[in-house]
Amino acid sequence: MDKEDSYKVCAFCNVDLVGQSRSQEHVIPNSIGGRLKTAEFICARCNNTKGDSWDSELAQQLNWFSLSLGITRERGLPPGQLVNTVDGRQYTLLPDGSFSPKSSYSEELVDGKKRIHIVAASVREAKKRLSGVAKKHPTFNLEQALSELEIQTAYLDSPLTVELSLGGKASGRSLVKTALAFASYCRVPHREFGKALDYLLDAQAEPPYGHAYLSDLVINRDSKTIFHCVALKSDSDKNRLWSYIEYFGMFRVLVLINDNYVGPVIDETYAINPITGEEIEVEVNSNIADEEFIKVISGYGIDPVVQRAAADLALPILIERSEQRTLEGAVRAGFAYAAKTLGIAEGEEIPIERAKEFTALMMEKITPYLSHLIRSNRQHL
Structure with missing residues (x-):
């Protein structure tokens, strides 16, 4: 044939x-x-x-476009991608549109005591690193460190540098x-x-x-x-x-x-x-x-003018979509935090008498993002 x-x-x-x-x-x-x-x-x-x-x-x-927009695929999710900010920090852009910090570990002596600073990309990684610290330093209180472990949410205060080709x-x-x-x-x-x-x-x-x-x-x-x-x-x-x-x-x-x-x-x-x-x-x-x-x-x-027009059309849509996904993520996190704190199971209705308390707990997680938006808008005025 x-x-x-x-x-x-x-x-x-x-x-x-x-x-x-x-x-x-x-x-x-x-x-x-x-x-x-x-x-x-x-x-x-x-x-x-x-x-x-x-x-x-x-x-x-x-991939940066796929991750930022949150595209849908028949199989799997787009892989995370390393990105850099203008001030030199490195993060991993994840499929849900969030950024995970670059993992780091450092030790320093402060007033005769050793201070350990750990940045982990996940709770699992943090627990693994803390276990390693306990092996290296037998006096380290692993149980206390694990009980005090918490996830902190912050938002980028420096623009990303992205190369598109x-x-x-x-x-x-x-x-x-x-x-x-x-x-x-x-x-x-x-x-x-x-x-x-x-x-x-x-x-x-x-x-x-x-x-x-x-x-x-x-x-x-x-x-x-x-x-x-x-x-x-x-x-x-x-x-x-x-x-x-x-x-x-x-x-x-x-x-x-x-x-x-x-x-x-x-x-x-x-x-x-x-x-x-x-x-x-x-x-x-x-x-x-x-x-x-x-x-x-x-x-x-x-033609640079036509090419710039294409970017000027696409990038604002992408930025708006990224901000929308970030807000949705903050709301989901706030809802989950409030439900867990009040002992409300998934699918269970929120009791009317606890609605005000539930809303206050949600806002604890959402407020940092709203504050970030306000600061960002002021910088662009």
């Missing part, structure tokens, strides 16, 4: 797509919230040996693979995959894509919604088959699939809200100027 037998064989290696060779390939990687799948693109072996590593690199580059050999191939996976989903024969497939199979091939920041190709963009989308378009006049891919509203790419396309007219778009997992309606401009298209594919597709 060869590439003429689309839908029956792997686009990469031509093995029959039957039985265990058949692979449910996500069009947009599930690692960043994709849902749509196709089983008629590549085999399980090629997916495992090539596709997974490409998608893994792309997910790593976009999308590209490179692996993640670039993930982008092109997404374009072809969607083409396969739209029933485009593998023989029409042209330069894009050559790029995935040949490590020395020139990339058939470029960053698309010369104009905003999304016609009906909602300024309050971040989305992923992949569009597939054909241009009969230019015999061109191409794809537009956008991740998190900010990373925008054009992929030239085939510049000798002879198939039917295609105009398809798939878009998803990565936070909710719901499909949304997105319309991508099919009438991109030829001069703009060539510039993008040639690597000259970045």
Whole structure:
């Protein structure tokens, strides 16, 4: 068999797509919230040996967005990520949007006594470190230290430093693979995959894509919604088959699939809200100027003004979402603290006579966050 037998064989290696060779390939990687799948693109072996590593690199580059927004995935949560603040402190950004401090241990002599300072990322780690202190210092009162152990909640008072990038050999191939996976989903024969497939199979091939920041190709963009989308378009006049891919509203790419396309007219778009997992309606401009298209594919597709506009649209949504998740976390923590303090079991109604006390206990946990918001807003006035 060869590439003429689309839908029956792997686009990469031509093995029959039957039985265990058949692979449910996500069009947009599930690692960043994709849902749509196709089983008629590549085999399980090629997916495992090539596709997974490409998608893994792309997910790593976009992980800060995934963590900050709290995307939903079919399998597991995004991994935590080390981040730094402007004043040099290091934290781990967790999937729930919270920050865990970098663990540390230090000893110093103060007035002839040894003072030990421990910062632990979790209660479990704190207990382990305290047990280690007890072994090292036999006079250390481990039982008392464990009884006094408590979790402290604080909020960042210094901005994060974040480097944002999308590209490179692996993640670039993930982008092109997404374009072809969607083409396969739209029933485009593998023989029409042209330069894009050559790029995935040949490590020395020139990339058939470029960053698309010369104009905003999304016609009906909602300024309050971040989305992923992949569009597939054909241009009969230019015999061109191409794809537009956008991740998190900010990373925008054009992929030239085939510049000798002879198939039917295609105009398809798939878009998803990565936070909710719901499909949304997105319309991508099919009438991109030829001069703009060539510039993008040639690597000259970045207008700083347009790129800044993309960031100015996406980042406020991300910040608002992050603040919302932090508030929700503070409320959950406050509720759990109040319930535990008053001995109210999960699912049990709060007695009316204790409602005032319950609210006061909740506010003990929520107030630090509200104070943090007030301080932050004053700094920006």
